[in-house]
Amino acid sequence: MNSSDIKGVQKHVATIIDGAAVAARLHSDLKRAVENLAERGLTPGLAVVLVGNDPASSVYVRNKVRRSVEAGFRSFHHELPSTTGEKDLLCLIDRLNAADDVDGILVQLPLPAHIDAQKVTAAIDPKKDVDGFHPINVGKLSLGDSASVPCTPLGCMLLIREARSRLAGLNAVIVGRSNIVGKPLAQLLLRENCTVTIAHSKTEDLPSVCRRADILVAAVGQLELVRGEWIKPGATVIDVGINRVERDGRRKLVGDVDFASASAIAGALTPVPGGVGPMTIACLLRNTIEAACRRHGVASPIES
Ligand code: GUN
Numbered sequence: 337m338n339s340s341d342i343k344g345v346q347k348h349v350a351t352i353i354d355g356a357a358v359a360a361r362l363h364s365d366l367k368r369a370v371e372n373l374a375e376r377g378l379t380p381g382l383a384v385v386l387v388g389n390d391p392a393s394s395v396y397v398r399n400k401v402r403r404s405v406e407a408g409f410r411s412f413h414h415e416l417p418s419t420t421g422e423k424d425l426l427c428l429i430d431r432l433n434a435a436d437d438v439d440g441i442l443v444q445l446p447l448p449a450h451i452d453a454q455k456v457t458a459a460i461d462p463k464k465d466v467d468g469f470h471p472i473n474v475g476k477l478s479l480g481d482s483a484s485v486p487c488t489p490l491g492c493m494l495l496i497r498e499a500r501s502r503l504a505g506l507n508a509v510i511v512g513r514s515n516i517v518g519k520p521l522a523q524l525l526l527r528e529n530c531t532v533t534i535a536h537s538k539t540e541d542l543p544s545v546c547r548r549a550d551i552l553v554a555a556v557g558q559l560e561l562v563r564g565e566w567i568k569p570g571a572t573v574i575d576v577g578i579n580r581v582e583r584d585g586r587r588k589l590v591g592d593v594d595f596a597s598a599s600a601i602a603g604a605l606t607p608v609p610g611g612v613g614p615m616t617i618a619c620l621l622r623n624t625i626e627a628a629c630r631r632h633g634v635a636s637p638i639e640s
Pocket of ligand 1: 442443444445446467487488516
């Protein structure tokens, strides 16, 4: 927490949680882990599958492939046209499941409407499911068993730990109940003994619910929904939103939190861009290394 002195008036300014810096640290640790595994004859392999040409998904997939190559992985990149049938996609997944040099499989979501995403997710070998979306891994997370944990919630947890060393007993409020972020993050916070609330579009008096949070996570995809007056003074605020807007004739990324008003109240806050976003790919690479080690019965060089 900081304060800035403007014309003699002390004004509170939240500490910025620098996701880009934390992710850069993680990438260099992961690169070292891959070098260590290579000395033992193991090179992790990651297959990334994109169906269609959604511009945002194309950017995410390109970055995932680039980062995996930089980390020293074997990278397998499959780009399929938007007209690809569900059967053809399931055939590709079968081949990737059977391929010995593939340790992790990621099918970028959302998929075109004619493909059943749940069926596709369930077709991935749970041992290669580095997204943590397979029903078996979802179940393991809720049971507290070890399994791949979805990348964005894992990134959120690592950033929360940057701001808070003790989480037990804190009130955590997550705005958004998606399978990709809200629900798995609730499990991770529960595992840390937080008192967890998941708020959503039907929640009554959302501002009051948010004001109870010591840890507030916004993951709804609504531009600057959470404002300073919704935040408990000193709270840790994690902004998962990535909303593309045009302001002053320029295209910008803006979060689900109104950064200006939130930074005057929160204790610590993630920016957009440069907060949760960079963590997601780092966590994907981490999950892939862990999956490779589990598949090959090798001790993981990554510290938990
Ligand atoms: N689309 C948005 N986030 C994700 C993610 O974490 N994994 C996959 N596979 N698709 C996504």
